[in-house]
Amino acid sequence: MPTAIPLGAPIWADANTPDLARDLDFYMRLFKWSSFDTGEEFGHYTELCLGSTVSVARAVGGLAPNPPGDANALSAWGVAFHVADCFQAAADAEKLGATMVSHPVRVGDDLVYAAMKDPDGGAFGLFEPMSEHVGFTAFDEPGAAVWFEYVYDGAPVEAMQFYSELLNWSLKVPESDDPPHDDAPYVELWTHETHLLTSATVEFGGARMALGPEVKMQPHWLVCFGTDSVDLTAAKAVDYGGRVAVAPVDDPGGRMAVLVSPTGAHFTIMSSKKQGNEG
Missing domain, CATH: 3.10.180.10 (2,3-Dihydroxybiphenyl 1,2-Dioxygenase, domain 1)
Structure with a gap:
C-alpha cells in the first residue's frame, strides 16, 4: 500500500477558490505554508506544504482554481477519504444513497478520485492513492x-x-x-x-x-x-x-x-x- 494512512481515514483536504492569488496570500501568511503549482496540465492545482523547498516540503492540502464555467463559486474546504478501489467505493456509495458529482478519474500516475455527496447532501471525496507521494505527509501538528x-x-x-x-x-x-x-x-x-x-x-x-x-x-x-x-x-x-x-x-x-x-x-x-x- 503506497501510504500509511489507514483505509477509511481522511487522506486529503483541499479548497476550490475563485481567486487563487488572494487565497494563497491569506493561507501562506496565516499558517506559514509554502505552495507548489502543478502547472497548466492540472489546471494550476496548487499543493500547500510545511517547508519551503521541494526536498523538505510536507503536504497539508491543496487549492484548486474554480473552473471557467463556475469561476465565481464561493470557496469551500473538502475532505477525501482513503479507499482501496475508487470505482468500487463510488458504486457502493451510490447503493447506500450517495450522489456521484464526478465519476472516478485517474489523475496522472498518482491517484484515482471521485467527488460525491452523501445522502444528506454533504460533499466528500473518495481517494485511491497509487503513489507514495500523495496524501497528507504532515498531520497532527501546528499548520497541518x-x-x-x-x-x-x-x-x-x-x-x-x-x-x-x-x-x-x-x-x-x-x-x-x-x-x-x-x-x-x-x-x-x-x-x-x-x-x-x-x-x-x-x-x-x-x-x-x-x-x-x-x-x-x-x-x-x-x-x-x-x-x-x-x-x-x-x-x-x-x-x-x-x-x-x-x-x-x-x-x-x-x-x-x-x-x-x-x-x-x-x-x-x-x-x-x-x-x-x-x-
Missing part, C-alpha cells in the same frame, strides 16, 4: 490538519451511519459523564488501523448537530488545522482579510475557533485535539 468534523442539522449518529457502512468506521457516542461538546449531540469517529498481527481503532474526527447560523448551511465537513495559539491566529486571519465565524472558545478537545477565508471557505483552528487508541 488535526481533526475533521461533520456539521449536520439533525442527529449526528444517523448521518454517520452512511459513512460507517461505506468506510468501515466505528461510531462512539460519548458517555454521559464525559464533558459536553458544545452542549450539542455528538458522535466520535474512529477508523481501523492494522500493523502485522495487531489492530487498533484511531479517532480522527467527530460529527455534531449544527448550531446557530450553521442550521441554515448545507451539511458539511470542517477541516481543523492546528495552531500554537488559537486567539493569535484568529486575530491574524482578520488582519489578512478573513473573518471569525465562531470566536475562540474552550472545547473538550482544546481551544478552537471557526474562521472564514477571504473567498468564503469555513475552516477550524484548534490548539489540540482529542486522540486515542482502543485495542
